Amino acid sequence: MTCFIALVATSFGFISRAFMLADWGKAFGLSETQQGEIFGAGLWPFAISMVLFSLIIDRVGYKKAMWFALLCHLVSVAMTVTAKGYQSLYWAAFVGALGNGTIEAVINPVIASVYRHAKTKWLNILHAGWPMGLMLGGAITLGIEDWDWKIKVCLILLPVVVYGFMLVTCHFPVSERVAAKVSYKDMLKELGGVGIFIPLVLILEELGRVLIQPGNSLFADGWAFNFDNKPFTIILLISLAISIAYGLYVKSAGKPMYILMLIVMLPLATTELGTDGWIKELMTPAMEQLGAQSGWLLVYTSAIMVTLRFCVGPIMRITRLQPLGLLSVACVLVITGIAWLSQINVSEYTQSTGIIVLTAAFIYGAGQCFFWPTTLGFVAERFPKGGALTLNTIAGVGMLGVGILGGPWLGYIQNTTISDQLQQREPSLYEKISGEPTQSMFGSYTPIDNAKYDALLIAEPADADVIQSQVTKAQTVGKSQALFKVNVLPLIMLLTFIGLILYFKSKGGYKPVELEIQSDTPSDAPDESLPDS
Structure with a gap:
């Protein structure tokens, strides 16, 4: 408690x-x-x-x-x-x-x-x-x-x-881990030289972004997660050197399945945390139609997560789902919810539309809520020798990954789809307010220049309402299309989890790895009690 x-x-x-x-x-x-x-x-x-x-x-x-x-x-x-x-x-x-x-x-x-x-x-x-x-x-x-x-x-x-x-x-x-007398070095082996590389790159990249200011002679190019960027190249080299030294010390590259889960955690965290803003933006008019403040969206979605996470025991017992099965079902629910939300005509809200949005969001939330803790459960069950390190590293990679990789990717696809929509619908307007081509780690795109947009509204006051309507329409459709594209992430996860299920089936079925708890307290343990055997 x-x-x-x-x-x-x-x-x-x-x-x-x-x-x-x-x-x-x-x-x-x-x-x-x-x-x-x-x-x-x-x-x-x-x-x-x-x-x-x-x-x-x-x-x-x-x-x-x-x-x-x-x-x-x-x-x-x-x-x-x-x-x-x-x-x-x-x-x-x-x-x-x-x-x-x-x-x-x-x-x-x-x-x-x-x-x-x-x-x-x-x-x-x-x-x-x-x-x-x-x-x-x-x-x-x-x-x-x-x-x-x-x-x-x-x-x-x-x-x-x-x-x-x-x-x-x-x-x-x-x-x-300590109660089973698994050594500290054996804990480090679970992560291994390859496994440590992923969190190292993310940690050093985030520290560099926060602490290193552009203008320094070494980092004069500024700070960005980009292979053409000098600081990022330095980060890769430092991370590679530390990872090689770590791997040589523990004499392990790491557990392949754990490394796979570290990689999967990046789309998982992006799907769970990164898309929340879009979902809530779609739901805001729905809440207004139902006569509630938009801030109550948080209460609504959080209540869904609390209820279902508390009920996970009966859900797993009745369905006989193991962690990978639960994660697969969660992916299907999320894919369904995102696909439904992306197809709703959010520009023409009615009372019934609001209820439909809340229902679709419930389906999305019902799947999303199991992602994080069930992944931790799978890691805890399969890699108990890694103890706190393997559990908390995968959670840390998720949190860092959504900020460093997931967020920029979501922004990129949103910018590109909105620009594409405006260019297709109103090519002359697009020419007037499009900005300079911008390069990101995922490719180049041409965003709408807000300064040009504002200047155009001032220069053409008679057509301001029409211009705003055209831009808003393109943004609305573009965001919906971008949201649909996000489904590639849970689809990748679903295929990965199904692949792991088939792998375990070929080995006789999924079974947690259990450590044998020793009867005496390890000499290097703090003044705490042994877990129940």
């Missing part, structure tokens, strides 16, 4: 801060870019600390790590309430994200160790805490929209204080 409430506190604070960005913008005169950077400071340390902390979490002990996370949360709230501007808000978000990453680094291996005979079920139940925090934080913030932002910040302490009191009497287990 302590782990669950701690995760609720993590997402409660995350969404509360996200909702308060506009308040801080007004209070301190922050630009949109600065608000985005503060939001980002709540994400990238989260993912990186989750991975790095996994290397030492078994030595430090789970309870000490949780006390550190609690301290980070308390300090973060204090820093935010006393903030004087951008810098203090940025570092407050940074400290809070360190606490969030530490909690994730602890709770995943704890649950996998305590419920080692039903890992997928209980990791799903644990991760119902994330949408529950979003649901509670979103509902409370919407309910006190007019309150002073400092009071809103203090409310973040509610779940923090609860899990803090629970920590006092909570007893944590020795991790399954």
